[in-house]
Amino acid sequence: MAQIYNFSAGPAVLPKEVLAQARDEMMNWHGSGMSIMEMSHRGKEFLGIAAEMEADLRELMAIPASYKVLFLQGGAHSQFSMVPMNLLRDKKSADYLNTGIWSQKAIAEAARYCQVDIAASSADRNFTYVPAQDQWRLNKDAAYVHYTSNETIGGVELFWTPETGAVPLVVDMSSHILSRPMDVSKFGIIYAGAQKNIGPAGLTIVIVREDLIGQTIAGTPTMFDYKTHADNDSMYNTPPTYAMYIAGLVFKWLKAKGGLAAMEKTNILKAGLLYEYLDSADFYYSPVARENRSRMNVPFRIKDASLDTVFLDQAKHHGLLQLKGHKLVGGMRASIYNAMPVEGVNALIDFMKDFEKSHG
Ligand SMILES: *Cc1c(COP(=O)(O)O)cnc(C)c1O
Numbered sequence: 001m002a003q004i005y006n007f008s009a010g011p012a013v014l015p016k017e018v019l020a021q022a023r024d025e026m027m028n029w030h031g032s033g034m035s036i037m038e039m040s041h042r043g044k045e046f047l048g049i050a051a052e053m054e055a056d057l058r059e060l061m062a063i064p065a066s067y068k069v070l071f072l073q074g075g076a077h078s079q080f081s082m083v084p085m086n087l088l089r090d091k092k093s094a095d096y097l098n099t100g101i102w103s104q105k106a107i108a109e110a111a112r113y114c115q116v117d118i119a120a121s122s123a124d125r126n127f128t129y130v131p132a133q134d135q136w137r138l139n140k141d142a143a144y145v146h147y148t149s150n151e152t153i154g155g156v157e158l159f160w161t162p163e164t165g166a167v168p169l170v171v172d173m174s175s176h177i178l179s180r181p182m183d184v185s186k187f188g189i190i191y192a193g194a195q196k197n198i199g200p201a202g203l204t205i206v207i208v209r210e211d212l213i214g215q216t217i218a219g220t221p222t223m224f225d226y227k228t229h230a231d232n233d234s235m236y237n238t239p240p241t242y243a244m245y246i247a248g249l250v251f252k253w254l255k256a257k258g259g260l261a262a263m264e265k266t267n268i269l270k271a272g273l274l275y276e277y278l279d280s281a282d283f284y285y286s287p288v289a290r291e292n293r294s295r296m297n298v299p300f301r302i303k304d305a306s307l308d309t310v311f312l313d314q315a316k317h318h319g320l321l322q323l324k325g326h327k328l329v330g331g332m333r334a335s336i337y338n339a340m341p342v343e344g345v346n347a348l349i350d351f352m353k354d355f356e357k358s359h360g
Contacts, residue, residue: 005344008322009152009297009335010175010196018249018339036245041238050234053248060254063184063207070206070226071234071244076102076174076193078224079206080109083146083170083189085220087212088114091143095119097136097162100127100151101328102172110146113217119145127154129289133162144168144188150176150294152196153326155286155333157294161186168212176296177205178254179338180264188212197296197337199247202240254338263338270336270345271295277349283356287331301331307359308332318351 006013029036032045039046054069063069072078083106084094094114096107098121110116119138120131138145145164150157152175161183162169168188177192184190189208195201206226214227222228228236254263275293278286284300286293302311308331315323325331336345 002319003343003347004319004321005340005347006321007334007336007340007344007348009326009333010193011201012196012335012337013339014199014246015250015253015339018246018253021249022246037242039241041235041241046241049245049248050239053244053251056248056251056255057205060178060251060260061182061184061207066210067184068208068210068213068226068230070208070229071239072204072206072229073202073240075201075204076172076191077105077109079172079191079204080106081112082206082224082226083144083191084110084113084217085224086216086226087168087170087188088143088217089215091141093117093139093142095138095142095145095167097121097131097145097147098123099130099148099156099158100154101326102148102151102153102174106146106148106172114143117142122156125289126287127151127156128287128292130156130158130292133160136162138164138167140165140167142167144170146170146172148172150174150296152297152335153299153329153333155288155294155297155299156292157296158292168209175335175337176294178260178263179267179296181260194243194247196335199250200243203243203247205247250339266342267295267336267338270340270342271298273342273345273349274298274334274336277352281352281356283360284352296337297333297335299325299329299331299333305331310359311355314355315348315351318347320348320351323348 026035092115094110095117097119107116117139119136122129122131145167149171170189171187173190174192175196178197191206194203208226213230216225278284278300284302286300312324323332323334325333334348
């Protein structure tokens with residue numbers, strides 16, 4: 001079969017080396033006679049995998065000792081409710097930045113528990129940029145400030161960290177965690193579903209400052225209390241063992257590649273190639289403001305939108321898969337996560353050039 005490149009937004013491409021290792025270890029993990037999927041999560045083999053995986057993630061992200069790392073299920077969607085349930089304490093309101101569809105989902109869920117104040121919104125320009133911090137209205141009595149640092153659907157990324165003083169900063173990093181170094185100490189909570197830039201679906205990673213744990217609102221289910229998971233090393237119930245194992249292999253792959261600073265260099269290169277081509281072509285365009293263009297999710301349009309279907313069809317025949325934009329915004333979207341090699345981006349650009357020649 002010809003070379004395939006998968007541009008899915010999630011579940012998304014994984015490193016080939018990781019998939020090959022998982023295949024080799026599938027039936028008999030390290031001489032144990034068992035597949036990881038068949039092992040007790042409380043046995044010494046899996047406890048070893050879990051401990052090593054957490055240590056590797058802590059090293060990659062330089063996570064301070066005062067933070068707990070939780071390996072949960074329920075996706076980023078569950079965090080939309082767990083965040084207010086755990087952080088509201090005796091406060092009445094929370095501040096949310098509204099930069100697109102994922103922000104709005106988080107806002108809608110939080111509004112079930114408290115007054116949500118919109119600190120700033122980019123609705124005026126159809127969510128194609130991020131309002132500068134000097135335009136935000138922050139309430140010093142808010143329980144926390146929430147934002148989405150990379151809007152996966154809109155392709156809008158924040159390259160700076162908001163300043164919120166003593167109010168805890170909460171971020172949904174689902175689609176660009178591990179794409180570059182981040183200063184974890186600036187955040188109260190970082191959460192991310194694994195299926196974009198980490199590993200398989202089914203695992204959700206939460207990094208939470210210890211002093212924010214243990215103050216849930218009345219009625220919070222046991223499973224939605226961070227303390228339940230923090231006190232039990234994420235083994236209160238059965239964790240997503242196989243997804244954790246694969247994520248662990250991805251962390252080793254990232255370390256072998258030189259860590260997050262090296263990843264950032266490659267990601268700048270890949271995104272730069274694609275945006276530079278989009279800007280140089282008359283036939284295509286990027287709808288996103290330059291300073292907020294995501295390095296992970298690159299939405300783009302053909303000026304003549306009636307060509308979208310032909311474009312997607314032919315791209316597929318050239319081994320360039322899952323380029324269709326989200327149904328809410330249309331057009332195309334190339335997700336170029338850590339595991340997408342530079343060759344994949346170049347293959348896409350070459351195809352786009354040929355398509356422009358034959359249809360422009
Ligand atoms: C995909 C995504 C989500 C939803 O993740 P689930 O795991 O499906 O709940 C939330 N936020 C962002 C930014 C995403 O990209």
